[in-house]
Amino acid sequence: MRCHAMPDVPGRRKPTASEDFIRGLWKENPTFVQMLGMCPTMAITNSVKNALAMGLATLVVQFGSNVFVSMFRKRIPNEVRISTYILIIATFVQIVDIGTEAIVPETHRALGAFIPLIVANCLLLGRQEAFAAVNTVWRSALDGLGMGLGFTFGLTTVGTVREILGSGSWLGFRVMPASFEPWAIMNMPPGGFFAFGLVLLSFAWWKDRQKRRAALDAAITAPPLARPILEEASV
Amino acid sequence: MRHHLVILLSAALVNNFTLVMFLGLCSFLGVTKKVATAVRLGIADTFVLVITSIAATVLNKWVLGEAPYLRVIAFIVVIASMVQITEMVIKKFSPKLFRELGIYLPLITTNCAILALALFQTNRGYGFLEGLTFSIGAGAGLTIALSLMASLRERLELADVPAVARGASMVLFIASFLSMAFMGFAGLLTGG
Numbered sequence: 263m264r265c266h267a268m269p270d271v272p273g274r275r276k277p278t279a280s281e282d283f284i285r286g287l288w289k290e291n292p293t294f295v296q297m298l299g300m301c302p303t304m305a306i307t308n309s310v311k312n313a314l315a316m317g318l319a320t321l322v323v324q325f326g327s328n329v330f331v332s333m334f335r336k337r338i339p340n341e342v343r344i345s346t347y348i349l350i351i352a353t354f355v356q357i358v359d360i361g362t363e364a365i366v367p368e369t370h371r372a373l374g375a376f377i378p379l380i381v382a383n384c385l386l387l388g389r390q391e392a393f394a395a396v397n398t399v400w401r402s403a404l405d406g407l408g409m410g411l412g413f414t415f416g417l418t419t420v421g422t423v424r425e426i427l428g429s430g431s432w433l434g435f436r437v438m439p440a441s442f443e444p445w446a447i448m449n450m451p452p453g454g455f456f457a458f459g460l461v462l463l464s465f466a467w468w469k470d471r472q473k474r475r476a477a478l479d480a481a482i483t484a485p486p487l488a489r490p491i492l493e494e495a496s497v
Numbered sequence: 498m499r500h501h502l503v504i505l506l507s508a509a510l511v512n513n514f515t516l517v518m519f520l521g522l523c524s525f526l527g528v529t530k531k532v533a534t535a536v537r538l539g540i541a542d543t544f545v546l547v548i549t550s551i552a553a554t555v556l557n558k559w560v561l562g563e564a565p566y567l568r569v570i571a572f573i574v575v576i577a578s579m580v581q582i583t584e585m586v587i588k589k590f591s592p593k594l595f596r597e598l599g600i601y602l603p604l605i606t607t608n609c610a611i612l613a614l615a616l617f618q619t620n621r622g623y624g625f626l627e628g629l630t631f632s633i634g635a636g637a638g639l640t641i642a643l644s645l646m647a648s649l650r651e652r653l654e655l656a657d658v659p660a661v662a663r664g665a666s667m668v669l670f671i672a673s674f675l676s677m678a679f680m681g682f683a684g685l686l687t688g689g
Contacts, residue, residue, distance in 0.1 A: 297526070298523075300523055300526060301519050301520055301521070301523075301609050304519045304522065305519035344577070345574070345577055348573055348574070348577060349573075349574065352569050352570040352573050352574075353570065355569055356567075356569055356570060359569070375613055375616050375617065378568075378569045378612070378616055379520075379609045379612060379616075381612060382573075382606075382607050382608065382609035382612045382613075383607075384607045450680065451516065451517050451518075451519065451676045451680070452673045452674070452676040452680065454673075455669045455670070455672040455673035455676055456670065456673040458669055459665075459668075459669030459670045459672075459673060460666075462665050462669065463661065463662055463666040466662070466664075467661045470660070470661050
């Protein structure tokens with residue numbers, strides 16, 4: 263829940279290209295793990311379509327600004343780096359804003375002010391500061407793609423919960439039986455907070471279960487001397 | 498006068514920036530562990546909001562008339578420098594407050610509520626006074642949301658919350674109920 267991602271700890275081994283890409287998708291997922299860019303996560307996830315569009319718009323900005331920042335990383339003076347990053351991000355946001363308005367005007371209207379507000383998404387600035395500013399163009403491009411897709415994945419997950427419960431459909435297709443009464447509250451502001459809380463709760467529960475199961479397995483396969491762990495794990 | 502009152506109440510309660518419009522959630526979720534800090538951040542936010550509103554009015558009137566596509570870029574640069582100026586002023590006149598606010602001060606730049614205020618004000622065509630009222634209302638709304646959340650979280654420390662729900666998910670559920678409560682204000686302006 264911090265607004266600026268910590269810089270990567272310099273590891274002994276250089277990460278591979280696939281690791282750069284995968285990181286944003288799962289291990290450092292912007293939505294579930296880093297909890298960055300919360301405003302769009304709750305504001306425009308009332309349908310899967312909007313969530314996807316918002317995720318893709320952010321992906322384009324993240325990718326573009328990552329590439330640009332890493333390209334000029336040796337020329338950007340340290341004192342004005344934050345404002346430079348913000349300017350680069352703002353330029354891409356403007357491009358996306360005009361682009362979506364021309365290509366998909368309906369979606370553009372649905373997303374409203376949240377497209378220009380991508381500028382203020384801390385995920386973008388955090389990645390420039392933590393990654394693109396100190397890594398090569400190729401690695402930053404992969405990181406941008408991974409983070410953007412990870413963000414899209416996060417938004418779509420929340421959007422799925424909200425659309426299924428709130429409208430009984432997924433991406434416009436009806437998935438719930440006709441007798442299902444849609445929960446109108448899920449389409450309203452409280453539903454945004456609630457659905458995301460629900461998703462986070464299930465993740466925490468799942469992680470907790472995995473941890474306990476691992477502890478239990480370790481205890482069962484361990485020699486009898488280590489048995490006390492078993493009791494602890496089953497509490 | 499009535500017009501300004503409507504703008505003020507609408508920004509503070511009916512369309513509360515945090516709980517209804519989902520703006521400024523980073524600080525809403527991150528900086529609401531203690532009431533005192535939350536209130537101070539709310540006041541600092543309000544200050545930046547008011548200055549931004551004035552700056553946006555000036556920019557719209559004399560600079561951006563010919564080039565609306567530069568709006569986002571111009572606004573964000575102005576906001577970043579306003580936050581910088583606020584930081585310097587507070588550091589000069591009240592080093593104590595500066596220390597207390599610490600990292601939260603520069604982070605106001607990436608608070609989307611500030612940029613949103615400038616954009617909404619432009620889209621709705623507010624003049625100088627209307628913009629000022631709007632920004633004070635929005636600031637009050639942010640402060641109310643932050644302090645409500647912080648007081649609830651202080652109480653939550655003593656509550657018996659299941660281990661899995663502790664932390665982010667519990668905070669989000671509380672935010673959901675707070676948001677539901679604020680939906681009740683919707684009747685305030687249309688009905689009365």
